[in-house]
Amino acid sequence: MALVTFLSDFGDKDYYVPAVKAKMLAVNPQLNIIDISHSIDTFDLAHAAFVLRSTFRDFPKGTVHLVAINTTGSYTHGYIGIKLEEHIFLGPNNGILSLLADHDPGIMVQFADIHLKDTSFPAKDILAPIAAKVASGAAIHDFGGPLTNFRKLMGRQAKATREQILGHVVRVDRYGNLITNIQKEVFDKLNPGKFTIAFGREEVTRLDKGYDQVEPGDCFAFFNSLNLLEIGINHGHGADLLGLKYDSVVFVNFNP
Template identity: 45%
Template sequence: MAVITLTSDFGYTDHYVAAVKARLLSLNPQATVVDISHGIEPFNIPQAEFVIRSVFHEFPEGTVHLIAVDTHGCRRGKYHAAKYRGHYFLVADNGLLSLITDGEPEVVVELQTDDMFLPSPAKDLLAPAALFLAKGGDIDVLGERTTSFRQLLNRQLRLNDHAITGHVIHVDRYGNLITNITRDSVETIAHGRAYTIHFGRETIGRVFPTYNQVDDGDCCCMFNSLGQLSIGINKGNASELLGLGFDSQVDVRFYPGS
């Protein structure tokens, strides 16, 4: 039986997460359920997309990802099961699926439901569907195939010969600012040239391997394990101290002849 992961905006103080797990384990006590995060901010689709895209590929192929974020976000009450890169995703029709898959899932079906309104879609609809897929069930049994699901677009980089403009796409628990500027994009444009990184009122001229390579309280940039340019303050909260957050602009500028 495949692993089932849970991601939600339910938080950790209420019974909502436990209710979904109780449903899964009541239907199959042998189910393997792994929490990704339940600390997604309520209805925060970009945050959920970042967290899931950062880690889903670390799980074995065939893993089923139940995503209970903004589960009542669609007035039409649509919910989908999708297959993408060997993984399954169960999610409300709120645009999250298009972000995770870059709009190109291999298969999408609209889950069958006889109810016009589900008080707890994660528990009553997505959990049974997740178990069905985890046990090797055919996704097409869950509903009709569709190409109609809400589309959202990920932030795109702006590139030219002398600069890259990106944005902060996530602020982690430590206040680190994670951008959509990748190591590959920087190396492709740089061609060995020196560059500086600009954000807020700050200019940084060097990328370090880790944040602790600078003194406590100093700001630095690094590429994280996913190859994304990240801005942090050693032993400090960069988001709070720099006054930057989600969607803040970050520029990398290259210098001819250097």
């Protein structure tokens, strides 16, 4: 199946998204192009990486993922393709692809100059044709050679001791719920049975199973489908009401 996902910060008010799709379909009209999101905050690599990292494993292995975030930025060192967990990712070498997993890709390719164009729209003129051809059966090696300068960014990592987990908010969703980088596996290993989750001026001493396990206006905390600790206020914009935002600190204190 010739499957391509498409992630960008282009929004839906301009011609950018359909232009990139048209370029891919001109190469192979049978492509199945799936939009992950085009509402990524402008130039926000962390937002884009969180969305893609949270979804790409749900697609079939062999899927090609076209990533168009800040493709013309000053920190973009060319355009690359990587193979990670049997998925193919194409995008700018600006660090975003390094945030998709905690380990390096198995294959990394720097696209050769012959495939690059002097353009203000590299997502359409450079990445789209390669994505369509790879999805149609070509290998990323066909478009370049080994990548030697894979640009890396460091994502926030939770810190854990026997007494405490110190984590951070890594995403505020459109409802104002706050997703942290505190993993359920780590919590379960350290949890002695009693704990306090502290965020902003609030504390909770239990885990819920979902948003509606507390009364409207009350705080909740539970491990979501990503197995990450999520906190917020039922029927309220938690980020605003709690005074929290991206990178805010969240503590889990264990009480022996």
